Amino acid sequence: MSSERLKILTANADIPGIETFEVYRKHGGYTAVEKAVKTMTPDAVVEEVKKSGVRGRGGAGFPMGMKWSFLAKPEGVPRYLVCNGDESEPGTFKDHWLMKTIPHLLIEGMIVSSFALGANTSYIYVRGELMYVVKILEKAIAEAKAAGFLGKNILGSGYDLELYVQPGGGAYICGEETALLESLEGKRGNPRNKPPFPAVKGLYQCPTVVNNVESISTTPWIVNNGGEAYAAVGIGRSTGTKLISASGHLKKPGVYEIPLGITVNEFIYSDEWCGGIRDGHHLKAVVAGGSSVPILPAALLLKTANGEDRLMTYESLADGGFATGTMLGSGGFIAMDETSCIVRNTWNFSRFYHHESCGQCSPCREGTGWMEKVLHRIEHGHGSMHDIDLLVDVSKKIEGNTICPLGDAAAWPVASAIRHFRDEFEWHIKFPQEATRPGAVYRGHMELA
Amino acid sequence: MKVTIDNITVEVEPGTTILQAARKIGPEIAPPAMCYYEPLKASGGKCRACLVKVTAGSEKDPRPMPKLVPSCITQVQDGMVVENTINQQVLDTRKGIVEFLLINHPLDCPICDQAGECHLQDFAFEHGMQQTRYEEERRTFEKTDLGPNIQLHMTRCILCYRCVFTADQITDGRVHGVLNRGDHAEISTYLEKAIDNDFSGNVIDVCPVGALTDKTYRFKNRVWFTKPVDAHCDCDKCKGDVTLWYRGDEVIRVTARKNQWGEVTAFICNKCRFERKKTSDWVIEGPTKVARHSVISANKYGANKIVPEFARRLAASQYKDVKEGRNLEQLSIQQLPEERFKQLVAPAGESAVAGIRSIQNWADDK
Amino acid sequence: MITEKPRIQFTPERLERAREILTHYPEGKQKSALLPLLHLIQEQEGWTSPEAMDYIADFLGIKPIEVYEVATFYTMYHLEPVGKHVIEYCRTGPCMIMGGEEVYAHLKKKIGADDGETSPDNLFTIKPVECLAACGWGPCFQIREKYYTHLTIEKVDEIIDELKK
Numbered sequence: 001m002s003s004e005r006l007k008i009l010t011a012n013a014d015i016p017g018i019e020t021f022e023v024y025r026k027h028g029g030y031t032a033v034e035k036a037v038k039t040m041t042p043d044a045v046v047e048e049v050k051k052s053g054v055r056g057r058g059g060a061g062f063p064m065g066m067k068w069s070f071l072a073k074p075e076g077v078p079r080y081l082v083c084n085g086d087e088s089e090p091g092t093f094k095d096h097w098l099m100k101t102i103p104h105l106l107i108e109g110m111i112v113s114s115f116a117l118g119a120n121t122s123y124i125y126v127r128g129e130l131m132y133v134v135k136i137l138e139k140a141i142a143e144a145k146a147a148g149f150l151g152k153n154i155l156g157s158g159y160d161l162e163l164y165v166q167p168g169g170g171a172y173i174c175g176e177e178t179a180l181l182e183s184l185e186g187k188r189g190n191p192r193n194k195p196p197f198p199a200v201k202g203l204y205q206c207p208t209v210v211n212n213v214e215s216i217s218t219t220p221w222i223v224n225n226g227g228e229a230y231a232a233v234g235i236g237r238s239t240g241t242k243l244i245s246a247s248g249h250l251k252k253p254g255v256y257e258i259p260l261g262i263t264v265n266e267f268i269y270s271d272e273w274c275g276g277i278r279d280g281h282h283l284k285a286v287v288a289g290g291s292s293v294p295i296l297p298a299a300l301l302l303k304t305a306n307g308e309d310r311l312m313t314y315e316s317l318a319d320g321g322f323a324t325g326t327m328l329g330s331g332g333f334i335a336m337d338e339t340s341c342i343v344r345n346t347w348n349f350s351r352f353y354h355h356e357s358c359g360q361c362s363p364c365r366e367g368t369g370w371m372e373k374v375l376h377r378i379e380h381g382h383g384s385m386h387d388i389d390l391l392v393d394v395s396k397k398i399e400g401n402t403i404c405p406l407g408d409a410a411a412w413p414v415a416s417a418i419r420h421f422r423d424e425f426e427w428h429i430k431f432p433q434e435a436t437r438p439g440a441v442y443r444g445h446m447e448l449a
Numbered sequence: 450m451k452v453t454i455d456n457i458t459v460e461v462e463p464g465t466t467i468l469q470a471a472r473k474i475g476p477e478i479a480p481p482a483m484c485y486y487e488p489l490k491a492s493g494g495k496c497r498a499c500l501v502k503v504t505a506g507s508e509k510d511p512r513p514m515p516k517l518v519p520s521c522i523t524q525v526q527d528g529m530v531v532e533n534t535i536n537q538q539v540l541d542t543r544k545g546i547v548e549f550l551l552i553n554h555p556l557d558c559p560i561c562d563q564a565g566e567c568h569l570q571d572f573a574f575e576h577g578m579q580q581t582r583y584e585e586e587r588r589t590f591e592k593t594d595l596g597p598n599i600q601l602h603m604t605r606c607i608l609c610y611r612c613v614f615t616a617d618q619i620t621d622g623r624v625h626g627v628l629n630r631g632d633h634a635e636i637s638t639y640l641e642k643a644i645d646n647d648f649s650g651n652v653i654d655v656c657p658v659g660a661l662t663d664k665t666y667r668f669k670n671r672v673w674f675t676k677p678v679d680a681h682c683d684c685d686k687c688k689g690d691v692t693l694w695y696r697g698d699e700v701i702r703v704t705a706r707k708n709q710w711g712e713v714t715a716f717i718c719n720k721c722r723f724e725r726k727k728t729s730d731w732v733i734e735g736p737t738k739v740a741r742h743s744v745i746s747a748n749k750y751g752a753n754k755i756v757p758e759f760a761r762r763l764a765a766s767q768y769k770d771v772k773e774g775r776n777l778e779q780l781s782i783q784q785l786p787e788e789r790f791k792q793l794v795a796p797a798g799e800s801a802v803a804g805i806r807s808i809q810n811w812a813d814d815k
Numbered sequence: 816m817i818t819e820k821p822r823i824q825f826t827p828e829r830l831e832r833a834r835e836i837l838t839h840y841p842e843g844k845q846k847s848a849l850l851p852l853l854h855l856i857q858e859q860e861g862w863t864s865p866e867a868m869d870y871i872a873d874f875l876g877i878k879p880i881e882v883y884e885v886a887t888f889y890t891m892y893h894l895e896p897v898g899k900h901v902i903e904y905c906r907t908g909p910c911m912i913m914g915g916e917e918v919y920a921h922l923k924k925k926i927g928a929d930d931g932e933t934s935p936d937n938l939f940t941i942k943p944v945e946c947l948a949a950c951g952w953g954p955c956f957q958i959r960e961k962y963y964t965h966l967t968i969e970k971v972d973e974i975i976d977e978l979k980k
């Protein structure tokens with residue numbers, strides 16, 4: 001089966017030695033650079049990316065071609081392309097996998113994309129914990145440069161590009177694009193207020209495009225095969241393929257490249273993908289797009305509130321809004337079976353956001369800590385019933401009122417867990433002795449799948 | 450260009466922010482600002498106290514903005530329509546912001562030098578809830594000295610970054626900054642370094658709360674017992690325009706002059722601030738004209754807006770002040786007997802402001 | 816007699832590397848090198864001491880406070896001395912639901928150090944960290960640049976025994 005699927009990013013992933021320039025090149029690597037710099041104008045590349053309909057794979061899903069067309073182009077001011085390889089969203093590990101497995105794909109994508117945007121210096125910002133990946137990328141860059149695909153006058157086209165890898169220092173918030181730019185400027189990762197947007201004032205106050213590793217890695221294929229071919233895959237505005245990081249209680253966790261549009265059911269249960277829930281267990285809940293998106297109980301994940309099959313697309317996962325839907329986000333798919341405690345996991349995520357808040361704006365700085373403390377109390381048997389509504393209220397006071405979306409990202413998991421699993425919170429509060437026994441999980445009414 | 454705020458239309462220059470436009474209309478309309486500080490570049494956008502609703506983006510594109518926007522850094526567009534005091538979502542959100550700023554804030558007003566001229570007190574009085582819902586442990590820090598004349602009470606800091614911008618923009622060597630992150634973020638020098646600079650004292654004036662205070666003034670007095678007087682001197686370092694704070698015949702504090710928004714109009718040097726404390730050092734101009742923005746001088750707090758907790762704290766501070774002289778360190782609100790509080794504040798009725806006044810009168814009688 | 820602490824400076828190889836890093840950025844933007852240089856000096860010194868930070872400030876021509884602000888913001892810089900191996904284990908949701916709790920409890924017992932502590936033999940320091948982007952391969956920890964994934968109690972024993980040799 002899987003061999004028939006169109007693989008845009010991972011077709012060559014299993015080839016031994018694909019991380020080296022030679023092998024990558026032998027399997028058609030860097031042809032997109034040749035095609036772009038020798039036969040296309042930058043605008044023509046932008047046009048193909050627009051036609052492809054590819055949407056940002058970092059989480060927000062903003063159409064990449066449209067973002068590129070917003071880039072300001074004042075005379076005499078450098079422009080920058082910065083690749084976001086900060087990948088720190090719990091549940092997401094696809095960029096990590098892609099960069100270490102096929103580093104040249106990203107390098108090739110960076111060259112093609114920088115050419116399209118008219119950038120002569122570009123950066124790949126990689127989270128500092130992935131220092132070994134930084135070294136893999138640096139090696140790949142050196143190889144590409146030695147072969148004439150980087151540096152001055154690439155392939156005699158007159159186009160110059162220097163590409164550098166920048167390590168972060170350990171901070172989830174640096175995945176937020178303006179925090180990332182601050183960090184790249186050698187500062188604390190405090191997100192900037194917007195406007196101005198990076199497209200106008202980004203790195204060093206110059207026009208800048210920030211794109212995710214996976215987003216950029218689609219561009220070689222799009223240049224080679226055309227935007228229309230890319231758009232032919234997928235459904236509606238969810239075009240192309242998407243890397244899904246599958247984790248949790250699955251038979252086969254891992255990174256999968258799926259054509260957007262398969263059903264969630266197929267993704268979880270088919271042997272082509274995750275192979276179902278680990279033996280002897282049943283699916284209870286899923287966080288479908290990275291820790292920031294609303295958690296859904298199994299039933300609502302597999303079918304929308306209207307009873308339709310839910311698909312792995314931006315639109316279908318969001319069907320029902322926050323009341324009954326969620327988001328595709330960055331594709332961090334965390335499956336939880338009936339042994340998982342929702343309260344404990346919500347507290348865990350809450351601690352994560354508390355820990356990762358930059359602390360600049362008061363709702364997030366104070367609110368994330370408050371939520372964590374209340375959840376910690378409930379989880380440890382010291383909650384009271386009014387804590388539940390308090391949590392909902394605090395999450396609402398944070399949501400939408402902060403400088404950057406980390407505030408929302410901290411609020412949604414809490415609000416959605418209470419929305420869908422209120423019983424379980426109440427059980428923790430009503431029966432603290434039972435709930436705090438090691439390994440205890442709620443066995444009340446719930447629909448498993 | 451024209452912008453309409455709470456149904457009042459005003460003509461402003463392009464580049465004006467919503468907050469500046471609202472200030473132009475008047476203090477009743479102006480959103481509160483805890484981090485924005487007009488004299489400091491790049492300030493604002495952090496505290497979220499000034500969030501407002503834009504119901505129409507501009508003449509050209511009259512769609513409403515989906516989220517509340519920080520008025521201090523959002524520029525007006527021609528034909529923009531904004532709601533501040535007339536929008537319930539804005540008022541509710543502001544209540545939330547007060548609550549967030551207070552959850553980790555100490556109940557220190559009775560022993561805080563800023564009491565009576567504290568923007569957080571004002572903000573809480575005007576926009577806060579009746580009482581806190583926070584039951585968790587509060588974050589605390591040790592107090593430290595930043596050099597011989599400045600004390601840092603980090604527990605009271607609201608991380609507005611004003612002092613950081615001040616050090617960056619008006620002194621020639623910043624040695625303090627924001628360390629750590631999230632709710633562990635703190636103002637610090639990291640290693641015990643004294644802030645030693647001719648203009649370092651200005652961080653005291655820009656601080657909206659009692660986090661940075663003048664050690665030469667500490668516990669000398671409560672601000673409401675002092676009399677501000679404008680004065681100047683011939684200073685070779687700064688313009689020399691200051692406000693002197695008198696208690697009786699004694700100059701107990703020197704600060705920069707501030708406008709009606711509590712913003713310094715001309716920064717002063719440390720010599721003027723810390724060393725010129727004799728009347729003979731100064732040419733007196735007359736009583737400070739600008740209305741003090743303090744909770745005890747303004748009449749802008751209506752009866753229905755009172756926050757009992759704050760009122761109680763203030764009342765307690767004054768009561769204790771009088772009763773126990775200056776021994777304020779061990780004071781806490783709980784020490785004000787309920788009976789006494791009722792006696793002092795409740796009969797005055799209408800508002801805690803009046804209540805506090807009555808305490809003041811009572812104190813003056815003694 | 817007053818003995819002065821030896822001044823910290825890059826080894827010749829690292830100095831070369833540091834100079835190369837500076838070329839990554841446009842004129843006047845050398846502060847951009849701060850994070851990579853802090854990694855470099857920490858790799859050399861084992862931790863990010865105040866002296867190390869002052870050296871980097873000097874190297875980049877920026878104020879020391881600018882370095883402190885940054886070093887304290889990010890989690891990878893060890894602001895206190897650490898043991899020979901720093902074990903940074905992922906305590907975030909996906910690793911925890913895969914049995915992280917038991918595995919890490921065992922790890923701490925085996926090493927004889929709790930979160931943030933260094934083992935008595937000064938070999939190991941334990942640091943809980945947030946998501947390491949290895950969720951499908953959890954539980955996991957990292958020792959320097961190396962990732963150890965799919966951890967079980969037995970695997971932890973093997974790894975630690977190996978490192979003790």
Ligand SMILES: Cc1cc2nc3c(=O)[nH]c(=O)nc-3n(C[C@H](O)[C@H](O)[C@H](O)COP(=O)(O)O)c2cc1C
Nearest residue numbers: 056057058084086087088175176177211212215405
């Ligand atoms: C708190 C936060 C963390 C984020 N982390 C990442 C990340 O690790 N990687 C990423 O590509 N985008 C991340 N984003 C999204 C980026 O801000 C940005 O939208 C993205 O890099 C744009 O690239 P794309 O359009 O190709 O997705 C994050 C956003 C927020 C608010």
Ligand code: SF4
Nearest residue numbers: 358360361364402404
């Ligand atoms: S929302 Fe949180 S992370 Fe984002 S700027 Fe505000 S405090 Fe920082």
Ligand code: SF4
Nearest residue numbers: 557558561564567659
């Ligand atoms: S006076 Fe202001 S800064 Fe001082 S304790 Fe009260 S609220 Fe806090």
Ligand code: SF4
Nearest residue numbers: 606607609610612656
């Ligand atoms: S010390 Fe004062 S001025 Fe400085 S950040 Fe804190 S509240 Fe603001």
Ligand code: FES
Nearest residue numbers: 485494496497521
């Ligand atoms: S005054 Fe506008 S956000 Fe603080």
